[in-house]
Amino acid sequence: MVKIRPLQSGDIDALYAISLATGLAGGDASSLYADPKLMGHIYSAPYAKLQPDLCLVAEDAKGVAGFIVGTADTVPWEARLEREWWPGLREQYPAPDEARMAEWSHDQRRIFSLHHPKPVPAAVARSYPAHLHMNLLPRLQGRGTGARMFAAWLALAASRGIGPIHVGVNRANARAVGFWRRLGFIELDVPEARGGRTIWMGRA
Secondary structure, eight states: OOEEEEOOGGGHHHHHHHHHHTTBTTBOOTTTOSSTTHHHHHHTHHHHHHOGGGOEEEEETTEEEEEEEEESOHHHHHHHHHHHTHHHHHHHSOOOOGGGGGGOOHHHHHHHHHHSOOOOOHHHHHHSOEEEEEEEOGGGTTTTHHHHHHHHHHHHHHHTTOOOEEEEEETTOHHHHHHHHHTTOEEOOOGGGTTSSEEEEEEO
């Protein structure tokens, strides 16, 4: 039995753990990172801390094993992160030396992104202002939990008047691309992202 429920303050460690365990194109990235929190600092914790009303988790008998987080309007959200989230992390994680970029570890690449976060392409944010992230541990995958979580999040978003939504999907994660397509997302033609790592997908 998998329960989908609102985020609670005690769930944050689970969000960090899930972010790492799904951080390699949907697979376990724990062998790549010395700091296990770097993925969560980017993809889950800011939502849990700054936008908890749009965070849901999936919990089974073993504990929290999935989350879906998001925000209503991407451009103001990015500005808010710049004011309230990135500064503290930048103090905690000094920027790596760009002159030695070729030698950077996975940790250093993520730390660089804390100092230089890439904004969502303007055309995507304009047409599909809301966005979300969803990650499930393997034990919940392929069981319909993801579709249930999205339906619950969509109902939550609708109650707040949230409109079109986008997701950014790792091009190497074919399973995730197929999942979002089945939920009505379409691949967006974003010239500056062609051939890049991220596929941008939107749902009106």
